[in-house]
Amino acid sequence: MNFQSTKAALLIAWRYLFSKKKHNVINIISIISAIGIIVSSAALVIVLSVFNGMEGLVRNSFNRFNPDIEITAKEGKVIELDSFPLAQLKQLPNVISLHEVVSDLTLVNYGESQMLTNFKGVPVDYPTKTGLENLIYDGEFFLGTESQPAAVLGATVAGMLRLNLNGLEMIELYYPKRLKKNLTLSTEAFNRQFLKPSGVFLTNTEYDKDYLFIPIEIAKQLCDYDHQANSVELYLDDVAPLKEVQETAETIVGEKYVVKNQYQQEEELFRTMKSEKLIIFFILTLIIIMATFNIIGVIGMMIVEKKKDISVLYTLGANRSFIKQIFLFEGAFVSFIGGILGIFLGFIICLLQQYLHIVKLGDGSEGYIIDYYPVAMQGKDFFLVFLAVIIVTLFASVASLLGLQKGNKSLRRLED
Numbered sequence: 001m002n003f004q005s006t007k008a009a010l011l012i013a014w015r016y017l018f019s020k021k022k023h024n025v026i027n028i029i030s031i032i033s034a035i036g037i038i039v040s041s042a043a044l045v046i047v048l049s050v051f052n053g054m055e056g057l058v059r060n061s062f063n064r065f066n067p068d069i070e071i072t073a074k075e076g077k078v079i080e081l082d083s084f085p086l087a088q089l090k091q092l093p094n095v096i097s098l099h100e101v102v103s104d105l106t107l108v109n110y111g112e113s114q115m116l117t118n119f120k121g122v123p124v125d126y127p128t129k130t131g132l133e134n135l136i137y138d139g140e141f142f143l144g145t146e147s148q149p150a151a152v153l154g155a156t157v158a159g160m161l162r163l164n165l166n167g168l169e170m171i172e173l174y175y176p177k178r179l180k181k182n183l184t185l186s187t188e189a190f191n192r193q194f195l196k197p198s199g200v201f202l203t204n205t206e207y208d209k210d211y212l213f214i215p216i217e218i219a220k221q222l223c224d225y226d227h228q229a230n231s232v233e234l235y236l237d238d239v240a241p242l243k244e245v246q247e248t249a250e251t252i253v254g255e256k257y258v259v260k261n262q263y264q265q266e267e268e269l270f271r272t273m274k275s276e277k278l279i280i281f282f283i284l285t286l287i288i289i290m291a292t293f294n295i296i297g298v299i300g301m302m303i304v305e306k307k308k309d310i311s312v313l314y315t316l317g318a319n320r321s322f323i324k325q326i327f328l329f330e331g332a333f334v335s336f337i338g339g340i341l342g343i344f345l346g347f348i349i350c351l352l353q354q355y356l357h358i359v360k361l362g363d364g365s366e367g368y369i370i371d372y373y374p375v376a377m378q379g380k381d382f383f384l385v386f387l388a389v390i391i392v393t394l395f396a397s398v399a400s401l402l403g404l405q406k407g408n409k410s411l412r413r414l415e416d
Helices: 003-018 024-065 087-088 126-130 157-159 216-222 241-251 266-290 295-306 307-315 320-356 378-407 409-415
Strands: 067-071 095-110 113-122 136-137 152-153 173-176 190-201 211-215 231-236 255-261
Touching: 003 320, 024 266, 024 295, 024 320, 024 378, 067 241, 087 095, 087 241, 095 126, 095 216, 113 157, 113 216, 126 157, 126 211, 126 216, 136 152, 152 157, 157 255, 173 216, 190 211, 190 216, 211 216, 216 409, 241 255, 266 295, 295 320, 307 320, 320 378
Parallel strands: 113 211, 152 190
Antiparallel strands: 067 231, 067 255, 095 113, 095 173, 095 231, 136 190, 152 211, 173 190
């Protein structure tokens, strides 16, 4: 089959695609097939873009909450700061701030409410250097003074404790004493600290129900720490080569410590999000493939309807391969055009959502960071959807061939 023959088959298939059909059922099935592919392709673009938007939102929240690099002890949960190379880490060229952090699980008592949650003891300047002050939902990110320490709570923690920032009630933290000697009362087994609630932060992540911030001095008193910490956090400038800084930090601290970047700190979460995105992609691609099944029936009916045209083509010298190619191209046209239109439709809908915020997240009273579904269109996703459409087009071509094999008897009779 030469190029001229293929070109002729393409032109005839294109004319057949838009020609008036004698039987309306062919038009209806063709339209249904095309609509199925258009809707599925558009849905694929939209869902992938929404996943990107949600992942970006979560990543942005974690970027503010998690340090660029976190260092913890490989064994146990305490870092002995006397023997830890803090000075060397501070001298790294791209490090703009370094914090020692004390964190653990604590019992929180507020009024008549109690719960277990994690505290994170940080320096007073921590919120300004990390951007956490921009996540404040109520009150302010203020850790108090030496005489009156304060705490900043996650939104879910505050809700469960029925927190009133304007009240006089203090937050009580309880933590088991490390050195338990000659304790006669159960209350003596715990260190206790009183803090004034000053603010509530909102990240729309697990941190909202798992954390409260307190001054690091109070955290050390609570845990009976002197020159110890649970982790050391490094914050880098915007142009820092993260991988190189991480590798340098690993060399400095040695094998006794674990050095993690932001992704590694929440690796399980991001891996789960990527797995969900991949599953949705395959499910919607499968729906596109299923939509092409109607093409098999369309091709079979087209052979019957165009039998006079086929007879004329045979009379003019066309062979059976040429006839098959015509209907193969027609089946491919339906799926390919439907896929391209679907991608374009998905792009337009995402564009409208990105700038007009049409679809809202609830009724606006839930306290989300944003009140609409975020979308982030990425070129690689459009390429993947286009690739899926190409594969579906090939599948449609195979489906067309299957239909043609069923119609071979008709073709042979027309050829004879």
